[in-house]
Amino acid sequence: MQTEKVIDHIVKWLKDYAENAGMKGFVIGVSGGIDSAVTSTLCARTGLELLCLEMPIHQAPSQVNRAMNHIEWLQENYNKVSMTQVNLTPVFDGLIDALPAVENEESRFMALANTRARLRMTSLYYFAALKKYLVAGTGNKVEDFGVGFFTKYGDGGVDLSPIADLMKSEVYEIGRILGVNQEILDAAPTDGLWGDNRTDEDQIGASYDELEWAMKMQDNGKNPGDFEGREKEVMSIYLRLNKLNQHKMIPIPVCEIPAQLKN
Template identity: 35%
Template sequence: MEGEFKFPKLDVQNAVEKICCFIKSRLEESKANGLVIGLSGGIDSSTVAYLCARVVESDNILGLILPSETTSKEDIEDAKAVAENLGIKYKNLHIDPLIEPFPELCPECSGSALANGNLKARIRMMLLYYHSNSMNRLVMGTGNKTELLVGYFTKYGDGGVDILPIGDLYKTHVKEIAEYIGVPKNIIEKAPTAGLWTGQTDEDELGITYDLLDKILYLMVDENLSIPDIVERLKIEEDEVLRVKNMVESSKHKLSSPSLIEID
């Protein structure tokens, strides 16, 4: 059972102001005409959309809803509701026709849930950038600090973006921001999912709740505590902490440019 450690509260107003200034400054520096956001109907993309709408006129924001056969109707409707609530233009583009040729191209690969899931994320990235390039806009990332630290994103998929407005916020803090800026309650409270296969949820795939994962990561990364100290603070098994540490270590390559050999 977890100990009494309380996850630190966020100065929400200050965080929102900083993020909005960040979005505005990056947009001005890039000389882009606006923003493109992938809307999944989940808390992260919805929070980013609401933040962007505080900074950029609605006509200069495009939301792309990119469902596949494994995307729930609820998520599609929630994504549409976010766009309509904010008054931003959106497109609903089904990606299945783009996925269908791949099993024929690589029959030996078609049985891998991981490969198929990553394929969806990379096709979505291509569609986002196709629109952003044609419209001279920035692609907004929707990854949070929790996902980035443990590598819970697809390299060159949802990790392929121009800026990450909530990239320094743990999932716990994203919820605080979402509540503050008016993201619909049903989106905040539903189980997070990447929608990469039917019935998939983030916490089932990760094998740990976001609440506990955030506490472990905060003590490990922000407080730089040792594994025994984290075990003691949270009153959990050492194996749980070691597993999170392994996720962090094994996914660092996702946050770096490809390695190269320097030639004298």
């Protein structure tokens, strides 16, 4: 990958899109992970306004510290970068108290994890409307179009996706060139939706390097039967999630009414 040229291409794309839309800049949720670190830095390099939101919900201190350190680094290196911390923990807890109890605690646990992402999306759009900003997405290609590892109308609810055509390994490569803090480059990827230290790999059952390989194998028409051992297992994991999460990756289905029924 011609990394420097890719960086310049994304920065120009971001700036052109915002200016053509008549918007002043971008707002982004900074989590302490590589994707939001790279995306926020690319936005900052446009020279337009950038608001970084840090939105903890029972967050692990290590994640909050990495996010705050990154925002401080951005402000030291780029103009027009501002920061707001919105503590969503009491909002989340209040919503839990307002919701009726359910028998299936496992389903409730998953629903509440996704609710965290949707509360953050709501906060991002509040500030976007307030300041005439665009909500910048942080999803990469493997997450958005491979295994669908994002929350529908949560972190998937954005105005534009600057890094969604980049594999995770390519995001890391860009992060190194941009000078993203080493603690972020070294941190295990996590969605931060569970209030603990579980990683993306813990949840998915495969690393991003493995998922990238499987995505490429799918493009080449391969299936689990073409492999043995761990490769067969990874291919099965990838294809299962790819099929399961298609509803996130395709446009919302519209029930089209035949013209004769409208007459």
